[in-house]
Amino acid sequence: MSATILTEESLVGTTGARPGAMGFLTDTTLCIGCKACEVACKQWNQLPMDNFGLTGFSYDNTGDLGASTWRHVAFVEQISDETGQRPTSLRAFQSNWLMMSDICKHCVQAGCLQACPTGAIIRTEYDTVVIQQEICNGCGYCVPACPFGVPELSISDHKVHKCTLCYDRLQDGLEPACAKSCPTDSIQFGPVDALMARARARVSTLQTRGVEGAYIYGDQAVGGTGGIEGLNAFFILTAPPEVYNLPSQPVLPQTKVLPGFTALAGAALAFGVAAILALREE
Numbered sequence: 418m419s420a421t422i423l424t425e426e427s428l429v430g431t432t433g434a435r436p437g438a439m440g441f442l443t444d445t446t447l448c449i450g451c452k453a454c455e456v457a458c459k460q461w462n463q464l465p466m467d468n469f470g471l472t473g474f475s476y477d478n479t480g481d482l483g484a485s486t487w488r489h490v491a492f493v494e495q496i497s498d499e500t501g502q503r504p505t506s507l508r509a510f511q512s513n514w515l516m517m518s519d520i521c522k523h524c525v526q527a528g529c530l531q532a533c534p535t536g537a538i539i540r541t542e543y544d545t546v547v548i549q550q551e552i553c554n555g556c557g558y559c560v561p562a563c564p565f566g567v568p569e570l571s572i573s574d575h576k577v578h579k580c581t582l583c584y585d586r587l588q589d590g591l592e593p594a595c596a597k598s599c600p601t602d603s604i605q606f607g608p609v610d611a612l613m614a615r616a617r618a619r620v621s622t623l624q625t626r627g628v629e630g631a632y633i634y635g636d637q638a639v640g641g642t643g644g645i646e647g648l649n650a651f652f653i654l655t656a657p658p659e660v661y662n663l664p665s666q667p668v669l670p671q672t673k674v675l676p677g678f679t680a681l682a683g684a685a686l687a688f689g690v691a692a693i694l695a696l697r698e699e
């Protein structure tokens with residue numbers, strides 16, 4: 418599989434973030450797959466454990482983001498021979514692991530927030546997106562409205578849950594639990610603009626060192642597309658987004674509503690005219 422082609426636009430990009438926005442840079446080239454971030458998140462937010470065994474698909478045990486997994490470390494094993502094809506025999510150092518700690522993107526234009534009919538989902542003073550549990554009525558409208566499949570309805574309390582970017586810790590001047598626990602600084606927390614500048618410098622360094630496929634996922638060119646305008650939690654990746662189960666060109670579902678209604682109204686009008694003409698001919 419070929420890596421995403423870097424363009425000047427995708428490297429430079431813009432965050433689209435509002436002034437004062439706080440967020441995450443997750444540099445997957447530094448991730449060692451220790452899952453300390455997953456555990457710290459669960460511990461701080463008192464989330465129950467998920468599957469304690471293995472999924473059978475990889476060394477991963479949690480599988481995906483969900484109501485009780487607000488950080489998820491994906492393990493993507495890539496095995497290929499010299500020609501890039503799947504090998505027929507195994508040898509040492511044949512596989513390559515990509516590891517990536519996924520999270521709610523705290524989108525600049527958040528589909529979940531826009532779809533919520535109760536006002537339970539709010540944008541905080543840090544420009545993060547938080548679900549107020551006491552207001553959520555479990556209608557689930559936010560679930561399909563997220564282009565990244567992040568929020569999930571919990572069967573235990575019939576409310577939707579996702580990362581809060583540790584809103585309570587931020588209010589006390591603490592960094593989020595996942596960033597605090599990461600031993601390699603794969604997860605970095607701070608002002609979005611400063612993080613994006615750091616990400617651009619890091620991508621440039623990686624490319625100089627031969628990681629030519631390194632790029633930023635989450636600016637307005639890659640990931641922050643389709644009306645989303647950027648992600649406050651963005652990533653340095655080295656393979657196409659789909660390899661990490663991320664959409665390459667995500668779109669806010671809401672942007673399709675007006676064209677859909679317009680097409681429906683046009684079809685109804687055409688049908689009505691055709692019916693009237695047919696009746697007149699009779």
Ligand code: SF4
Nearest residue numbers: 521522524528529563
């Ligand atoms: S990633 Fe999904 S859940 Fe998170 S802010 Fe964006 S739309 Fe909402």
Ligand code: SF4
Nearest residue numbers: 458580582583593595
């Ligand atoms: S910011 Fe807090 S709530 Fe969000 S994934 Fe990290 S530890 Fe969990």
Ligand code: SF4
Nearest residue numbers: 448449451452454599
């Ligand atoms: S704590 Fe850091 S290094 Fe460990 S899995 Fe999470 S992001 Fe990767």
